[in-house]
Amino acid sequence: MSDVDFPTYIPGPQERQKTHELVKNLQAMSEQKITRNKYMRRGKPAKRTDYVTPISGTVISSWKMNEWDYKKGLVPTMARGLFTRKDNNQYEIVIRGYNKFFNIGEMESTKWENIYRNTEGPYEVTIKENGCIIFISGLPKGEIIVTSKHSHGARTDVPVSHAQKGEQWLERHLENVGKTKEDLANYLYEHNLTAIAELCDDNFEEHVLPYPLDKSGLYLHGVNYNTIDLQTWSSNKVTAFAKYWGFITTKYYIKETAEEVKRFTDDVKEQRLLDGRPIEGFVVRCKREHQDFFFKIKYDEPYLMYREWRELTKAILANKKPRSTYTLSRYYADWVKEKLKTDPELFKDYSKGLGIIKVRDMFLEEWTSRGDSEKSPKEEIPKIPKEERRMFKKTLLVPVATIGCGKTAVSLILGKLFNFGHIQNDDMVGKKARYKFHEAIKSKFESHDVVIADRNNHLTELRKTLIEAVKTVYPNIQVVALYWNHSEHNLNEVFEATSKRVISRGKAHQSLTPENPSFEHIIWKFLKDFQPLDSNNGVDDQFDVVIDLDPLNDIQSTLDTIFNELSSILGIEIPDEHYVEKAINYALEYQPTVKKNVILQEKRKTANRKSSSKKSQKFAEDSSAARRKKPPLYYGIAVELDVKDYLKNLPELDNNTLFETLQRNQRIRREHHVTLIHATELRKSGSQEFQELWEEYRNMVDNDYKTYKVELYIDKIIYNSQLMALVVREIDPPEITSINKIPHITVGTVSDKVKAAEANRMLESALLGVNGKGKGQSDIQIIQLEKDLHVCGTIREFY
Structure with a gap:
């Protein structure tokens, strides 16, 4: 490549040490305990996924972080698309994407007035091709690496992955100019580079804008150095590189000032076409504080x-x-x-x-x-x-909270001050309440640009179905979470604060009032069931903005945070104190027009959350009647452990065929338990001892306001060709006992034909010498853990 003047940068010892420390930081973030306290779970701030390259067997790690953390600067690197490896005990970057960049007006930094004030040219205005991003880099000895944003190699859920299709196109491009993947890999590795392209191929995957066969392939639009700070080549160098290696070039325009950029992009927006074809928009590259800075301009039409x-x-x-x-x-x-x-x-x-x-x-x-x-x-x-064009101005505000955080008060105030639409889930009565809630929100959008979905939305499933329902009508809607994040607090503090609010509001609620003898029990259940936001779960990454709120703060502090965030998100003006005070009084004086019979609802819905109360004989009778109608199937310990995540990080299970099968076929459930006593065994035995044990656990679960926590110590993994289980060596306190001879957690079975009860026979055969008659009892394997796994759990009923 001597005929082209390409820049060169080889990192020195200081840069390499900074990289090493960055990856160590990411590693620590990915290993943070999910359990923040004995009740709460929270997603990890960084997620690591390891891939093994097919030629050298090199392990490369992909790092993915929460989308909303980029906006708040809560990430150790702004790189979006980052793969690393460890070589000679030193971490190094293998692939480095662009820094996360934002649409014009999406952030303070991308408002035009700040673009004018804080950036400097020249401005490279690059067409935003409509495909998916592909990263290309190299390893020693000519080994090429081709990835999508966060994935490398084949995937089990699709015949051909984006990374594989990208590599296929790379081979075709290189062949056209008489070069090989080894040639490109060597060059990229020697110069510490990542090539970045857009994969556009309608025969593989159509997006919105068309790419006929003669226009399909990899559009090269960037070359980055594999360094912590973004160092990217200028567009003229990228174009020369693309031509040399056979990529399709990405068209760009040079503008000297930000004003020229705005005039040019506004003209294209008015014409709705560029060179006779519609485009998604532009990516603009410039400098801010002498560093590379990107922002994008996306078009609504067509x-x-x-x-x-x-x-x-x-x-x-x-x-x-x-x-x-x-x-x-x-x-x-x-x-x-x-x-x-x-x-x-x-x-x-x-x-x-x-x-x-x-x-x-x-x-x-x-x-x-x-x-x-x-x-x-x-x-x-x-x-x-x-x-x-109004659909592109629609915003859905989604509270993510537990009872008593103040979400309805906030919703009423926002509705009063800004005329936001406000739909309360508690107003939905009768059957199909969730469907009615979704339909009411969609209907409200016909007359409002901003609608608040006033519900706890504390479960991932609730957020998933809500966002899906609204996006069927408004696919490009902006979704904002009002996130009362209590994971950093002791849950007793949160309970104390929220229960006081429920008491102070008295009867000003559709269903949950202090007159309900079980209201504290219900608050505790919501707190324990709460599933925090996690942008890695495939649902919460659909939130465009997350506004963090503290459930212990008073209403004024909460509003101040929301006003400041919404002023930049929606362009609203922060109201005068006089109007805010009036709106707060309005919310405090609010009386719902809908009332629900909670006791009847408890009879219908709480077959799996029975609660007897000494405060109300009537409620106790209702609960007892519901229990007699549908008794629990068994009592057990619900464990606070992500079993799949734990096992994935165990070297003893590397390349384990059964574990890989269980993962691939999604045979590992999210929630796990230790069975204490099963109704079937109770009936079979007729034992007075078993009956007393059943009643003991029933009384524990039914006792109002109390949650029985236990600690488990796991020391073995035992498996055969059909199933896998974790052996519980000790339960603390010791008076909590299981009728199973070997208490355990069943990890998973290979199919529905293999019942979880087979685990009892396998374990008894392995540890007690009992001859098992079930499938696969002759191929039992035992893995002894170096150190006991200590986990917490809660005694509860299962249905």
Whole structure:
């Protein structure tokens, strides 16, 4: 490559040591205990996934962090897309993506006035191609590494992964210029570089904008040094590099001032096309405080209209009621319904991401061929009337809280001050309450740009179904979490504060009032069931913004935090104290119009959370009746342990065939337990001792306000070809006993045909010499842990 003047940077000892310390920090973050106290779980601030390269067997680690932590600067590096390895006891960066960058106006730093004030040119305005990002780097001896943002190699859930498809295209590009993967790998490794490209291939995966075969492949748009601080090549060097190695080049424009950038991008937005084709937007590269700085400019039209059509089609195929924002989308939806009747084959692969553009183009062709008399007034392609653009201003505010945090008071105040829509889940009565809640929110968006989904949303499943329901109508909606994050507090403090609020509000609630004799028990249950936000779980990463709140703060402090955050997110003005005070008084005087019969609900819903109360004989009778109607299947210890995560990090299970099978087939559940006594065994034995034990555990669970915590000590992993279990050596306190001869946690079985009860026979065969008759009893393996695994658990009933 001597004919091109490419920059060179080789990190010195100081830079290498900084990298080593960074990875050690990430490692420590990824190993933080999920349990913050004896009740609470919280997602890890960094997640590590290891991959083994196929040629040298090098272990490379991908690091993924919570999306919202980037905005708050709570990450040790802003790199989005980071792979590392350990060589000679020294960590080094193998792949380095760009720093996380934001849309214009999304952050204070990307508001135009701050772009004008704080950045310097030249400004490289690069077309934002519509595909998925691919990273390419090298290891010693010519070994190439091709990854997607966080993944390398094959995946079990798809025939061909993005990384694999990216490598296939890389081979084709290199072959076209007479070079090999080994050539590129050596160059990238020697110069400590990562090449960054956009994979655009409609035959593999369609997005929104079309890429015919002659335009498909890897669009190279960046070359970064593998350093902690972002050091990226200029666009002219990247273009020269792309031509040399056979990549498709990414078009860019040079502007000297930020004002020129805004005029140019505004002109493209007005024309809605660039060089005769729609584009998603631009990425702008410049300098801020003499460091490389990126921001993006994304266009609503026609890109987001086309995106809406894709989501409309998916909704129709799923037999859901489609809703649209653009006038033209309504005609498109009718056309799709008709085509489903006349040409269903057209949509056979739509859910797999194929046929999206073909369907859209067929509609556009038919639409443009119609006469003006058949069209709605002012309908053009791709122009969209301004009054039809409101969907892109919609914002859903989602409280994530437990009882008594103040979410309804906050919702009432925000609604009063800013005319936000406010839907209370507690107003939904009767059957299908969740469905009614979702429908009420969608309906409220027809008259409001901001709607508050007033519910605890304390479970991941609740957040998942809520966001999915709203996005079927508003696929590009902004979703903001109001997160009362109590994971850093002692839970007794949170209970004390929240229960006092429930008492002080008295009857000003639809259902939970101090008159309910079980209200404290209910508060405790919500606190223990709470699932904190975790952007790595595939649900919470859909929050565009997370506003952290403290449940122990008073209402004024909470509002101050929310006002400051929403002023930048929504552009609202912080109201005067006089109006805030009036709104607070309004919330304090609020009286709900809907009342629920909680005791009846307890009878229907609490078959798995019985509660007897000395304070109310009637409630005790109701609970007893519900218990007689559907008794628990067994009592056990619900353990506070992510079993899968623990086992993944055990070297003893590296390349273990059974464990890999259990993971691949999703046979390891999220929640695990130790069985203490089972109703089946109780009936079979007829033993007075078993009956007394059953009653003892029943009384423990039914005793109001108390939670019985125990500690477990695990010392072995035992498995065969069919199942795996963890052996519990000791339970503390020792009076908590199990009728099983060997207390244990069943990790998983290979199929539904293998029952969890087989674990008893396997363990008795392995440790007591009892001859087992179950499957796989002849191939038992025992792993003795070097140190006991100590975990906590709660005695509860299971159904």
